[in-house]
Amino acid sequence: MSLSVNHLLGIKxxxxxxxxLIFETADKFKEVLNRPIRKVPSLRDITIANVFFENSTRTRLSFELAEKRLSADVINFSASGSSVKKGETLLDTVNNILAMKxxxxxxRHASPGAPHFLAKHIQAAIVNAGDGTHEHPTQALLDAYSIREKHGEVAGKKVAIIGDISHSRVALSNIYALQKLGAEVMVCGPPTLIPRYLGQLGVQVSHQVRQALQWCDVANVLRIQLERQQGKYFPSLREYALYYGINKALLDSLNRPVTIMHPGPINRGVELASDAADGEHSIILDQVENGVAIRMAVLYLLAEKIKSYN
Amino acid sequence: MRLLDGPLLELTMDRLCQQLIENHGLFAETVLVGMQPRGRFFAARIHQRLEHLTGRRIPIGQLDTTFYRDDFRRGAPLKASQTVMPFLIEKKNVVLIDDVLYTGRTIRAALTALGEYGRPTKIELLVLIDRIYSRDQPIQADYVGRSVNTIQSQRVEVAWTEQGAPHDAIWLISPSYPPPGQGAATPSPNPSI
Structure with missing residues (x-):
């Protein structure tokens, strides 16, 4: 068994x-991560460059840790303080990195499709760690994996993605992943933050957070991405928190428990109150833990496609 | 060709257990580790007998060596099996158990993998079938059920009832001589094999 792709550009x-296959491989890496020595030598002859043109904390740390746990050599690049500021093109920057073998x-790049462009033009396996508002495949994989871990399987589960859908790459990747695995998906948020034709992807759309929570087994709560919002999509954060914020009182008023997920970073008190984020049904930190195992699985399976010298 | 089955297989497993008891006494500082994917069935049999013979609980684990293999990215994709190591092996005697010892590469990988669970006092290797003169690396077993001289085109097949076989049996399969009920194998390029 091997992956059907040579790059991880998107879940699509x-x-x-x-x-x-990724989930089954991640199961094995989860065991590795609980050993006294959390490292395997599989990728010791592979060098990986983490090229981040946009800010990131957990994705970048998680990738770097996954790479090191697989014994790969790692180099890090961030756009701030680099020659990108001097006007170097994406292709030139990456080709210079590749010249170092x-x-x-x-x-990670702010432009949707940047990793697809690279995959067409350069000789290296590309992993998309987030391209603009398009896709964030490893986040969707770890989200679905965490649902599988908590609920046994993803198929047949009802998952509500709540919050800023328009500006979220996590939402699109999650919709693809959950649907491929047989889950039902609903998106919920203010009409201004839900793309108009999203229903064509086969997801339900709701504008009432209580309605979404009553329907779902799992609520994946997304961050309000203030940095991506050019205009005003809702009157104020306070009003958003009032109408779409999730807190313990709201969760307790439902007739059954709902698993709470969040891809981080959380705007505490906006989309998610602390008593819900840290509550008993929250698996937010499990998501972070699973992120390393999932990224190890992805890197391992993609490296397998890079054939060694014969 | 049938290598082992029925009473002879039982006798062989009994002998291996007696040899282990000679060296490890009541297994106070010894753990058993079965090799994934196929060695775990044999390891479970040995474990069961040893617990019966000694009347003691003996720790057993299952080790998968996929991530330590030296043929990653060099051939067919590798599929990892589950590793279950519910103990550390620091200052323990480890008996590594596999069904067939052939090139020795899996055991080489296992020795590296075991290092992740601590520094054992000693590691020993127990195998049911030793395909002698076939080693790629300098690895030998400490306890051997049966040694057989084989050639590369042959393979040893171990069938346990736990895997759905009608009865426990170990076969040596030559390309031109399939075991009964297995259908015709691919014809050998050399009919004398």
Whole structure:
């Protein structure tokens, strides 16, 4: 068994079998992460460049840790303080990195499609760590994996994605992943933060957070991405928190428990109150833990496609 | 060709257990580790017998060596199996158990993998079938059920009832001589094999 793709550009390109293979491999890496020595030598002859043109904390740390746990050599690049500021193009920057003999590139970029562009033009395996508001495949994988871990399987589960759908790459990747795995998806948020034609992806749309919570088994709460919002999408954060914020009182008023997820970073008191984020049904920190195992699985399975010298 | 089955297989497993008891006494500082994917069935049999013979609980684990193999990115994709190591092996005697010892590469990988669980006092290797003269690396077993001289085109097949076989049996399969009920194998390029 191997992946059907040579790059991880988005969940859209993956098959259900790919997702299962990634999950099964991640199960094995989770065991590795609980050993006294949390490291395997598989990728010791692979060099990986983490190229981040946008800020990131947990994704970048998680990728770097996953790479080191697999014994890969790692170089880090961030756009701030680099020659990008001097006007170097994306292709030139990456080709210069590749000239230093790098086999894999993990890239985050503000432009949707940037990793797809790279995959067409350079000889290296590309992992998309978030491209603008398009896709964030490893986040969707770890979200679905965390649901599988908590609920046994993803198929048949009802998942509500609540919050800023328009500006979220996590939402789109999650919709693809959950649907491929047989879950039902609903998105919920103010009409201004839900793309108009999203229903065409086969998801339900709600503008009432209580209605979404009553329907779902799992609520994946997204961050209000103030940095991506050019205009005014809602009157104030206070009003958003009042109408769409999730707190313990709201969760307790439902007739059954709802698993709470959040891809981080949390705007505490806006989309999620502390008593809900840290509550008994929250699996937010499990998501972070699973992120390393999932990224190890992705890197391992993609490295497998880079054939060694014969 | 049938290598071992029925009473002879039982006798062989009994002998291996007696040899282990000679060296490890009541297994106070010894743990058993079965090799994934196929060695775990044999390891479970040995474990069961040893617990019966000694009347003691003996720790057993299952080790998968996929992430330590030296043929990653060099051939067919590798599929990892589950590792279950519910103990550390620091200052323990480890008996590594596999069904067939062939090139020795899996055991080389296992020795590296075991290092992640602590520094054992000693590691020993127990195998049911030793395909002698086939080693790629300098690895030998301490306890051997049966040694057989084989050639590369042959393979040893171990079938346990736990895997759905009608009865426990170990076969040596030559390309031109499939075991009964297995259908025709691919014809050998050399009919004398």
């Amino acid at each position: 390109n993956l098959t259900a079998a790919d997702l299962q 790098v086999e894999m590139i993990v890239m």
